[in-house]
Ligand SMILES: Cc1cc2nc3c(=O)[nH]c(=O)nc-3n(C[C@H](O)[C@H](O)[C@H](O)COP(=O)(O)OP(=O)(O)OC[C@H]3O[C@@H](n4cnc5c(N)ncnc54)[C@H](O)[C@@H]3O)c2cc1C
Ligand code: FES
């Protein structure tokens with residue numbers, strides 16, 4: 263691997279100071295499952311690698327009734343799904359956490375790293391988007407909070423500026439009768455990159471037979487993970503029915519702008535968007551009905 | 563040239579200090595500095611699991627960890643699996659089930675399997691197969707490996723390590 267300096271920091275301020283001083287030549291190291299491969303293969307370079315796993319805020323994960331789930335940017339996927347109350351409350355996020363690589367990757371790989379790596383096929387991003395997650399970003403000028411769907415701007419590029427650091431992902435507390443799911447298509451069951459990934463979230467009415475709102479997000483069918491806002495909005499107020507789901511799936515297909523590459527043709531990907539939108543909506547509805555209003559209260 | 567750093571670790575129960583450059587992976591340090599060559603290099607990019615070690619209780623690809631990240635860490639490598647009394651139950655069942663041929667993938671599979679049984683002493687076959695999905699073997703076919711892990715889990719009811 264190319265030579266670089268290494269610094270392990272213990273506060274956000276220290277990280278920001280180091281990153282800002284290097285003017286684009288420093289890289290944040292969370293789990294390293296993208297960064298170290300990219301540095302080794304020469305797809306990225308760094309004069310300084312700043313290890314943020316010693317910063318408590320980036321390694322914390324807790325649920326707060328008012329603020330929702332605070333997920334430190336560097337918390338590994340394995341810690342997420344090993345925390346039973348949190349795993350039970352957010353099955354739609356765990357769908358993604360348990361799909362990223364194999365277990366040895368999940369022991370290090372974080373949602374923060376997945377988001378900042380900005381792959382169009384990143385599994386956590388559609389799941390985060392449908393949960394209405396926001397990203398807390400710290401920089402020399404202070405902190406700002408942006409919706410996750412606005413973080414990625416191009417393949418491998420985020421809106422973070424040199425000197426900025428993703429601190430935390432905030433996921434709102436699940437509303438009553440909320441359900442979410444993420445699924446992807448891969449030729450192999452495990453250890454593969456999504457040909458298409460789709461996340462869906464719904465909130466149903468008290469009887470569980472109408473949509474109050476819905477969100478659908480797509481992976482690997484555009485330069486960045488995509489919120490298919492119209493497809494989700496079209497469900498609001500509608501009765502839960504096959505026809506409504508079918509209509510949303512068609513609108514999600516229309517929102518996709520897939521390309522043909524070695525993992526699939528554009529036509530195949532567009533078909534998959536339809537299939538996976540239907541499946542994830544059905545899974546989200548089922549979870550919403552099962553969740554009812556109860557588990558929300560169990561969570562501390 | 564970046565400067566070398568002294569890193570303090572505990573490896574297989576012994577305190578170990580080593581000197582490394584930030585760009586060196588833990589895998590490189592284990593094999594080339596510490597001469598613990600039981601940990602293997604396959605792909606060097608996280609896909610094959612041959613380099614797996616257990617670091618602070620977590621199964622990791624040592625090719626995707628920097629040596630400098632191991633400061634204060636407790637690490638188990640394949641050299642730490644057997645005890646003076648004999649082989650680890652997993653090593654024993656791998657032998658009995660002929661769960662290896664060339665053997666290059668074996669240390670990684672053993673560490674993965676150990677991490678699984680430490681967490682879940684009684685896994686189902688499906689759980690074993692998913693857990694081992696990040697380990698590649700080009701010789702054996704996975705079935706014998708899965709049988710060996712399930713058998714070791716059964717025997718752990720009697721032998722606990
Ligand atoms: C074998 C293998 C299989 C994989 N399978 C999948 C898969 O199925 N699905 C999938 O989506 N991905 C997969 N990946 C990619 C990778 O594991 C994930 O993207 C992972 O979530 C990255 O997280 P990390 O903590 O390791 O990030 P790192 O590698 O530490 O960082 C990734 C990038 O984000 C930057 N960064 C990290 N943290 C921050 C921060 N807090 N603030 C600002 N920038 C930051 C880094 O500088 C780097 O550019 C796989 C990787 C491997 C090696
Ligand atoms: S050598 Fe590390 S995963 Fe293959």
Ligand code: FES
Nearest residue numbers: 663665699700701
């Ligand atoms: S025994 Fe040869 S690679 Fe597994």
